[in-house]
Amino acid sequence: xxxxxxxxxxxxxxxxxxxxxxxxxxxxxxxxxxxxxxxxxxxxxxxxxxxxxxxxxxxxxxxxxxxxxxxxxxxxxxxxxxxxxxxxxxxxxxxxxxxxxxxxxxxxxxxxxxxxxxxxxxxxxxxxxxxxxxxxxxxxxxxxxxxxxxxxxxxxxxxxxxxxxxxxxxxxxxxxxxxxxxxxxxxxxxxxxxxxxxxxxxxxxxxxxxxxxxxxxxxxxxxxxxxxxxxxxxxxxxxxxxxxxxxxxxxxxxxxxxxxxxxxxxxxxxxxxxxxxxxxxxxxxxxxxxxxxxxxxxxxxxxxxxxxxxxxxxxxxxxxxxxxxxxxxxxxxxxxxxxxxxxxxxxxxxxxxxxxxxxxxxxxxx
Amino acid sequence: xxxxxxxxxxxxxxxxxxxxxxxxxxxxxxxxxxxxxxxxxxxxxxxxxxxxxxxxxxxxxxxxxxxxxxxxxxxxxxxxxxxxxxxxxxxxxxxxxxxxxxxxxxxxxxxxxxxxxxxxxxxxxxxxxxxxxxxxxxxxxxxxxxxxxxxxxxxxxxxxxxxxxxxxxxxxxxxxxxxxxxxxxxxxxxxxxxxxxxxxxxxxxxxxxxxxxxxxxxxxxxxxxxxxxxxxxxxxxxxxxxxxxxxxxxxxxxxxxxxxxxxxxxxxxxxxxxxxxxxxxxxxxxxxxxxxxxxxxxxxxxxxxxxxxxxxxxxxxxxxxxxxxxxxxxxx
Numbered sequence: 001x002x003x004x005x006x007x008x009x010x011x012x013x014x015x016x017x018x019x020x021x022x023x024x025x026x027x028x029x030x031x032x033x034x035x036x037x038x039x040x041x042x043x044x045x046x047x048x049x050x051x052x053x054x055x056x057x058x059x060x061x062x063x064x065x066x067x068x069x070x071x072x073x074x075x076x077x078x079x080x081x082x083x084x085x086x087x088x089x090x091x092x093x094x095x096x097x098x099x100x101x102x103x104x105x106x107x108x109x110x111x112x113x114x115x116x117x118x119x120x121x122x123x124x125x126x127x128x129x130x131x132x133x134x135x136x137x138x139x140x141x142x143x144x145x146x147x148x149x150x151x152x153x154x155x156x157x158x159x160x161x162x163x164x165x166x167x168x169x170x171x172x173x174x175x176x177x178x179x180x181x182x183x184x185x186x187x188x189x190x191x192x193x194x195x196x197x198x199x200x201x202x203x204x205x206x207x208x209x210x211x212x213x214x215x216x217x218x219x220x221x222x223x224x225x226x227x228x229x230x231x232x233x234x235x236x237x238x239x240x241x242x243x244x245x246x247x248x249x250x251x252x253x254x255x256x257x258x259x260x261x262x263x264x265x266x267x268x269x270x271x272x273x274x275x276x277x278x279x280x281x282x283x284x285x286x287x288x289x290x291x292x293x294x295x296x297x298x299x300x301x302x303x304x305x306x307x308x309x310x311x312x313x314x315x316x317x318x319x320x321x322x323x324x325x326x327x328x329x330x331x332x333x334x335x336x337x338x339x340x341x342x343x344x345x346x347x348x349x350x351x352x353x354x355x356x357x358x359x360x361x362x363x364x365x366x
Numbered sequence: 367x368x369x370x371x372x373x374x375x376x377x378x379x380x381x382x383x384x385x386x387x388x389x390x391x392x393x394x395x396x397x398x399x400x401x402x403x404x405x406x407x408x409x410x411x412x413x414x415x416x417x418x419x420x421x422x423x424x425x426x427x428x429x430x431x432x433x434x435x436x437x438x439x440x441x442x443x444x445x446x447x448x449x450x451x452x453x454x455x456x457x458x459x460x461x462x463x464x465x466x467x468x469x470x471x472x473x474x475x476x477x478x479x480x481x482x483x484x485x486x487x488x489x490x491x492x493x494x495x496x497x498x499x500x501x502x503x504x505x506x507x508x509x510x511x512x513x514x515x516x517x518x519x520x521x522x523x524x525x526x527x528x529x530x531x532x533x534x535x536x537x538x539x540x541x542x543x544x545x546x547x548x549x550x551x552x553x554x555x556x557x558x559x560x561x562x563x564x565x566x567x568x569x570x571x572x573x574x575x576x577x578x579x580x581x582x583x584x585x586x587x588x589x590x591x592x593x594x595x596x597x598x599x600x601x602x603x604x605x606x607x608x609x610x611x612x613x614x615x616x617x618x619x620x621x622x623x624x625x626x627x628x629x630x631x632x633x634x635x636x637x638x639x640x641x642x643x644x645x646x647x648x649x650x651x652x653x654x655x656x657x658x659x660x661x662x663x664x665x666x667x668x669x670x671x672x673x674x675x676x677x678x679x680x681x682x683x684x685x686x687x688x689x690x691x692x693x694x695x696x697x698x
Binding site: 253255256269270275276278281297299300301311312313314315316317318363364365366 | 381382383385388404405406407408436437438439441442447449451467488506507558561564565567568569571572
């Protein structure tokens with residue numbers, strides 16, 4: 001009989017096989033802005049057993065609550081968008097060739113030659129590119145306009161695909177040593193992180209989880225989710241670009257890297273949509289320092305997250321964003337580090353455990 | 367009023383970092399307000415008066431934030447790269463001096479520029495005299511504003527951030543001079559206007575006004591070959607805004623403002639601004655909507671470190687707002 005009958009079973013957030021498997025399912029799913037069905041289904045499966053209540057709103061946001069215990073609990077909203085950038089079929093040109101447009105911000109130059117999956121049935125196709133034999137030198141120096149690209153699904157696809165169907169890059173999730181390669185790391189990282197945070201929500205807060213829709217086309221789901229929840233504070237969990245590759249052609253430092261891989265979770269002080277509440281910046285920094293969790297500051301400037309609309313909702317909601325850095329955002333394949341994801345989860349979990357009403361008691365100041 | 371304006375323009379406070387200017391304004395208001403509160407985005411909201419017969423819930427909005435810069439990277443030699451907070455134009459930065467919220471002072475320098483090429487913000491950097499990254503007292507995320515002292519030219523005043531500290535001064539003076547009002551007036555000293563009217567948006571939601579006036583600066587057309595043909599000129603009186611690019615003022619309110627000015631013998635001019643947005647937009651679209659207008663101060667060299675306004679326009683703006691708030695507002 002063991003003397004230590006009361007073993008400490010304190011939860012230590014980690015990215016183990018279960019978490020990797022969940023991220024794989026999420027990344028491989030198709031959920032382009034406006035039709036987040038496939039990811040929503042996974043989220044509902046994961047979250048229904050553990051949430052105190054859960055509902056899907058008019059736009060398709062999944063709103064789940066895990067209530068804490070005790071008086072004066074702070075109501076913390078965490079938003080993670082379920083949608084990804086992708087394509088939408090606009091015209092059937094017969095013979096299995098389909099004209100399409102982009103949904104969300106995509107650089108058209110990286111499309112020709114990419115494999116795609118179309119519709120809820122994931123029909124495989126290709127964005128055809130002209131073979132080099134048939135191009136002129138002049139042509140090769142010019143951008144191919146989107147209007148002349150086609151998704152080729154082969155003639156059998158015929159009736160199975162219609163206008164309005166969405167498509168994504170066909171990249172499959174892969175673990176590459178201590179890195180991860182996948183499409184839609186923006187924002188399946190956020191979705192997976194929020195699921196984990198919900199599963200282990202601390203008792204000092206009410207955790208209001210918003211798995212939002214249509215972030216990539218204008219932060220639309222978050223706007224109504226924040227209005228519905230009306231929380232005391234909010235965190236947007238997302239993924240942000242790392243332009244941290246070395247400069248080959250000159251001696252200069254890379255001064256515009258946005259974030260760096262291996263730097264840990266990226267804390268936003270300012271992007272183009274939100275100036276973070278300094279009390280929340282301080283809170284996350286103190287958590288990182290106290291718990292020895294690495295973190296970095298995302299370079300202030302462009303971009304936006306769900307926090308952009310959340311903080312302006314109703315009479316205002318103190319908000320901040322935290323992202324997992326990844327290279328090659330909004331392209332067919334992103335690269336990220338497992339450790340950066342794990343540290344993001346650890347930081348947020350530890351931070352939530354330190355939330356008290358005192359955090360927001362004073363005025364917003366430095 | 368000049369010393370009040372000087373105090374306010376010389377207090378640092380770019381969008382998102384308004385805590386010092388809020389303290390300064392709160393101190394100046396003193397007991398001229400019935401009650402004051404600070405909301406979630408840091409806006410200072412001071413209420414004066416309660417709704418009586420013929421009265422309305424009125425919002426006045428003057429933004430406390432100024433444009434500024436935020437450090438994005440400190441290089442190995444201690445030079446600071448930065449991004450803009452609000453409408454910052456590279457040409458007005460060259461050679462400028464800045465003051466960080468932590469007290470550090472610096473100058474804006476630039477990389478070598480091609481002759482005739484207008485620089486981008488990424489070609490500029492701030493030099494605080496540091497020898498290296500470790501030596502530099504500024505870190506990524508630190509914030510600064512232009513540093514330029516106020517100068518009194520008699521009828522005209524020159525300073526940075528007359529946009530919109532002159533309006534804050536006007537609002538404070540109105541609170542001091544307003545002896546009686548049938549309205550419940552909420553004077554909002556809003557935050558983050560320069561980055562998208564954010565403070566006014568949330569303040570307007572909580573105040574839920576029926577009528578509102580923004581107070582802001584507007585461009586003038588009275589310099590040699592101005593960029594935009596505008597009739598507005600320094601010294602022609604406070605400008606009653608007909609529209610800007612963010613909202614069209616309620617024409618009933620515009621008429622009422624004109625009537626009020628004429629009745630009280632206060633000079634005024636009408637303003638049509640083809641660019642630029644103001645808190646009036648946020649007031650107009652709050653909840654189920656409000657009747658919105660704006661009292662503007664004609665201003666030269668907006669968003670440069672040396673803006674210029676006319677003191678008579680400022681004092682007449684105070685008079686006009688006191689008149690508007692002292693009696694019922696008639697919209698027909």
